[in-house]
Amino acid sequence: SSYVDPTDHDDSDGPISRVPVAVERRPAKKRGRRPSPCEGPGAAVNHVEAERQRREKMNNRFYALRSVVPTVSRMDKASLLADAVAYITELKGKVDSLESQLQIMRELRYNTNNNNNNKKSMKMSEMLSSVVSDDQSTTTGQTS
Numbered sequence: 001s002s003y004v005d006p007t008d009h010d011d012s013d014g015p016i017s018r019v020p021v022a023v024e025r026r027p028a029k030k031r032g033r034r035p036s037p038c039e040g041p042g043a044a045v046n047h048v049e050a051e052r053q054r055r056e057k058m059n060n061r062f063y064a065l066r067s068v069v070p071t072v073s074r075m076d077k078a079s080l081l082a083d084a085v086a087y088i089t090e091l092k093g094k095v096d097s098l099e100s101q102l103q104i105m106r107e108l109r110y111n112t113n114n115n116n117n118n119k120k121s122m123k124m125s126e127m128l129s130s131v132v133s134d135d136q137s138t139t140t141g142q143t144s
Helices: 041-068 077-140
Strands: none
Touching: 041 077
């Protein structure tokens, strides 16, 4: 706490006497999260256990990732992630290439089917025209 002399706040124009003020220093407040009253000593143990389980889960997932990436340059986690990104990018490129090839094959098959259908249509037209011409020649009495 601090002591303030009442004469320091005098509104008169007269001289103001200065009296030393004793200031009590408090320790600096620590910033950060304060534990709630319901958190007891068991909360720290639970936090440590939860953090241990989180690390274990992360390590298991890194092992799983390492098992599916074909070439891992080094065994550290950063290299594993970089190699996994490169591998996924490579796979995406292969997928794009295969999809393009599939589209080309579908277009070729469609065009081939259309050409075959056109040839069949032309044959049918030729047959019909020959039947019609034969029919006309028989009705007019002409023979071919």
